[in-house]
Amino acid sequence: MDATAGDGDQFWELYADHFYQQPEQLTLPMCWPQQLLKELQHPTLVKAAEQQQARLRSLFPPEYMQPIDEGLPSYLQWAFACVRSRALQLGPQAFGMVPFVDIANHAADPNSDIRGVQATAGSNSSSDSQAKQQQAYVELIALKDVMAGQEVTISYSGLAGYTNQRFMAQYGFVPSQGNMADRLELSVPDSLQGATLRMSYLEETLGSSLILQAAQGKNPYIFAALKSLPITADDAQPTAATASAASAPGADSIASEAISVDSSSADSDNVARGMGLTATKQEKELATALLQQIEAEVETCSTSLREDEELLQQLQQLAAAAAADEAAGTDVRLQAAVRYRVERKRLLQACKVLLALVIRD
Secondary structure, eight states: OHHHHTOSOHHHHHHHHHHSOOGGGOOOGGGOOHHHHGGGOOHHHHHHHHHHHHHHHHHSOGGGGOBSSTTSOBHHHHHHHHHHHHOEEEETTEEEOOTTGGGOEEOSSOSEEEEEEOOOOOOSOOOHHHHHHTSOEEEEEESSOOOTTOOOEEOSSTTTOOOHHHHHHHHSOOOTTOOTTOOOOOOOOGGGTTOOEEHHHHHHHHOHHHHHHHHTTSSHHHHHHHHHSOEEOOSOOOOHHHHHHHHSTTHHHHHHHHTOTTTTGGGOSOOOOOSSOOOOHHHHHHHHHHHHHHHHHHHHOSSOHHHHHHHHHHHHHHHHHHHHHTOOOOOHHHHHHHHHHHHHHHHHHHHHHHHHHHHHO
16 A cells, blocks of 8 residues: 555565556455456355455545446555465464565465564674574575476465365465365254264265375365265275275276266266165255255356356467467456356365265165
């Protein structure tokens, strides 16, 4: 805000001009107008963005929230979003704006990390070396060999990861091709409180090799779907017949086709089924209740997953063509919204498939 007002330090003014996104390029939903928020097709995320906008309006005079132009955020929203998406956590309750480090992109498997070093008590000496020791500073540390010309990446979320909803709200993007830390918020009905799905049954139904692939990150949608469902581990083991079927030639491709998130896999009968364990009546009732919640959300969406995937591809092609010609491209905010709903619908589809298998057993 100081840089925008022109009365801040010249460094920050120049830094913001060169490295900060322009208001029309900010992809954090809290900076979007209503018509663009609707493109997310996720009421929970939309409500959170609206609440953030309302909070800023309650804290500052009305003129601070005046849009820069039609369809754009106010300078206050722009400044808040820049800080929210760029501030680095340097301690339990310590955050800081660190020039140049804050332009490092996120990666699930980063090659670097940041470390905040606390100030140390120095002696009375005024030597430069000891003076530096007394100051707190931030280090950018390589976690692995980084070749010349290779992009330096860090993790925004740490080992635990963030859901796509948090990634979108805080940083304005979501990981593409799945996020193992993503989750759906599903609730167990009061009449079924305490009910869960057995992991042994799901493992036998899907095949142990597919479960292992999901755990290894090779199918992040299935992993996130499994973590979104109320599942408990038990002592039952897959039968020998199922283990043999899961390891048979072509079994992985059949199972992968059955849970493909970009096709109508829930309607396919070509599924690798368990040969020993069966779903209980309570498990089927629970799966039915959870599936109804998912279908209710899908029905509120104005577009299908397939339509969104096609639209996203078109937007990416237009953006690439515009970049090559140095011309104005598509609205990057719309592209971010479509990507968000594509990733969410893929996770919804993965959950639908898993629950459908339980119901139809």
